[in-house]
Amino acid sequence: xxxxxxxxxxxxxxxxxxxxxxxxxxxxxxxxxxxxxxxxxxxxxxxxxxxxxxxxxxxxxxxxxxxxxxxxxxxxxxxxxxxxxxxxxxxxxxxxxxxxxxxxxxxxxxxxxxxxxxxxxxxxxxxxxxxxxxxxxxxxxxxxxxxxxxxxxxxxxxxxxxxxxxxxxxxxxxxxxxxxxxxxxxxxxxxxxxxxxxxxxxxxxxxxxxxxxxxxxxxxxxxxxxxxxxxxxxxxxxxxxxxxxxxxxxxxxxxxxxxxxxxxxxxxxxxxxxxxxxxxxxxxxxxxxxxxxxxxxxxxxxxxxxxxxxxxxxxxxxxxxxxxxxxxxxxxxxxxxxxxxxxxxxxxxxxxxxxxxxxxxxxxxxxxxxxxxxxxxxxxxxxxxxxxxxxxxxxxxxxxxxxxxxxxxxxxxxxxxxxxxxxxxxxxxxxxxxxxxxxxxxxxxxxxxxxxxxxxxxxxx
Numbered sequence: 001x002x003x004x005x006x007x008x009x010x011x012x013x014x015x016x017x018x019x020x021x022x023x024x025x026x027x028x029x030x031x032x033x034x035x036x037x038x039x040x041x042x043x044x045x046x047x048x049x050x051x052x053x054x055x056x057x058x059x060x061x062x063x064x065x066x067x068x069x070x071x072x073x074x075x076x077x078x079x080x081x082x083x084x085x086x087x088x089x090x091x092x093x094x095x096x097x098x099x100x101x102x103x104x105x106x107x108x109x110x111x112x113x114x115x116x117x118x119x120x121x122x123x124x125x126x127x128x129x130x131x132x133x134x135x136x137x138x139x140x141x142x143x144x145x146x147x148x149x150x151x152x153x154x155x156x157x158x159x160x161x162x163x164x165x166x167x168x169x170x171x172x173x174x175x176x177x178x179x180x181x182x183x184x185x186x187x188x189x190x191x192x193x194x195x196x197x198x199x200x201x202x203x204x205x206x207x208x209x210x211x212x213x214x215x216x217x218x219x220x221x222x223x224x225x226x227x228x229x230x231x232x233x234x235x236x237x238x239x240x241x242x243x244x245x246x247x248x249x250x251x252x253x254x255x256x257x258x259x260x261x262x263x264x265x266x267x268x269x270x271x272x273x274x275x276x277x278x279x280x281x282x283x284x285x286x287x288x289x290x291x292x293x294x295x296x297x298x299x300x301x302x303x304x305x306x307x308x309x310x311x312x313x314x315x316x317x318x319x320x321x322x323x324x325x326x327x328x329x330x331x332x333x334x335x336x337x338x339x340x341x342x343x344x345x346x347x348x349x350x351x352x353x354x355x356x357x358x359x360x361x362x363x364x365x366x367x368x369x370x371x372x373x374x375x376x377x378x379x380x381x382x383x384x385x386x387x388x389x390x391x392x393x394x395x396x397x398x399x400x401x402x403x404x405x406x407x408x409x410x411x412x413x414x415x416x417x418x419x420x421x422x423x424x425x426x427x428x429x430x431x432x433x434x435x436x437x438x439x440x441x442x443x444x445x446x447x448x449x450x451x452x453x454x455x456x457x458x459x460x461x
Contacts, residue, residue, distance in 0.1 A: 024163070024165040025299045028165055028294070033295070034177070038176045039180075039284065043055075046183070047281060047355065049184075050187065052273070052355070053274060056272070059276055061130055064130065065139055066257075068118050068125075069146045076106055077160070078249055080099060080154060080158060081160050081302050082383055083099045084157070085161045087309075089310055094223075097219060097227060100223075100227040104216070106246070107154050111146050112147060122140050145201040149207070149208030151215075158216075159215050159218055160301075163302070171214055175206065175211070179203035179207065183196055183200055185199075248391075248392045252391055259398065263406050264280055278358040279361055281347070282361040282362040285362050293376045296327070297376055297377075297379060300380035304385070305383075324437070331373050332373035332374035336370035339362070347359055360419075361415045361416055361419035365423060368425075382437070385440060395429075401428075
């Protein structure tokens with residue numbers, strides 16, 4: 001019996017090693033796992049070095065800038081991955097080149113415009129959100145780093161669409177390690193909050209430029225010219241569709257990031273920096289446990305997009321079933337249970353007794369973790385098959401519910417109240433998105449042979 005099981009296991013591992021999907025997922029898992037692990041460890045070490053008050057102030061400075069800059073500087077990675085993967089599958093190099101160029105230019109232009117908005121709001125944010133008047137120049141400096149960092153997102157989109165997951169992973173891991181050593185080192189040597197912001201700015205600038213340049217080089221090698229030399233006229237036949245996708249992608253990111261950052265900001269505003277520090281520590285553990293989710297999404301989007309470009313609906317359906325029925329539930333259950341059991345011990349060991357109030361929200365957020373990982377495939381699937389508008393409406397609606405919920409939760413139960421609101425919203429998103437995706441998959445059975453252009457006439461929603 002053992003011999004039979006051993007042979008089965010060997011055949012399975014040989015097949016897994018030979019699978020491109022497994023290899024790509026492994027590289028992106030290493031990339032995401034390193035980023036999340038180092039970010040969580042960085043937060044834990046900064047929390048121990050600075051204490052709740054200073055760490056909470058640092059968190060509020062970065063969260064305020066992240067909310068303003070990132071929310072109003074929507075990224076172009078997903079449109080680049082979707083359309084460049086499609087165009088590449090069809091041999092339409094000119095279109096792929098033009099689309100990549102649009103992504104780079106758009107990111108740089110919007111990042112510059114958002115810097116002006118932060119300049120206008122910095123004083124108000126320092127006084128009202130951070131509760132520290134000296135934070136104004138730090139807010140402006142940190143926001144300025146997003147200009148060079150903006151090209152990172154477009155560069156990563158090109159690398160993913162070209163299947164260069166190993167290149168992106170290695171460059172990303174090097175950047176994460178550089179940031180970790182620089183920020184923690186500055187804090188350890190006693191340079192305080194200001195030193196931490198300076199280190200964060202330097203590391204973001206370097207990593208953004210490196211990956212952005214790598215994406216430009218990859219586009220030049222694959223499609224023969226530099227991204228800015230692409231002809232926009234080549235996109236005319238799908239111009240309206242592409243503009244709509246960019247628009248809904250931007251709006252979706254705004255809605256998602258409002259949900260992502262407002263919980264910490266509202267809690268800090270209502271309950272002070274220490275409460276924000278406890279909650280951010282709990283969120284850090286959630287992000288650390290969720291390391292596999294971004295990796296799987298990075299691989300799932302080009303996979304679904306390529307199959308959509310080839311009109312291979314049978315393979316889309318099989319991939320969906322594998323992700324929804326096996327991969328998602330297995331990973332989500334294992335990850336959430338592990339975090340629930342280990343979180344108290346890890347928090348006490350790494351952060352100390354001062355952060356005992358972070359144990360309860362960490363366990364509450366395990367509900368959100370289970371819901372999100374179980375449907376890791378949801379966003380890539382909807383984007384690939386052209387239903388980004390549904391994803392936007394879902395995120396927008398849930399954000400409208402969540403933001404007042406964070407105010408109520410922080411008033412009723414402080415840190416735990418905000419954690420319960422976030423978990424409830426994540427569960428609602430998973431359930432609604434899953435039901436909609438099942439409706440779309442059932443439609444593939446009757447229309448597998450129908451050209452995409454005729455779907456609207458046939459009533460496909």
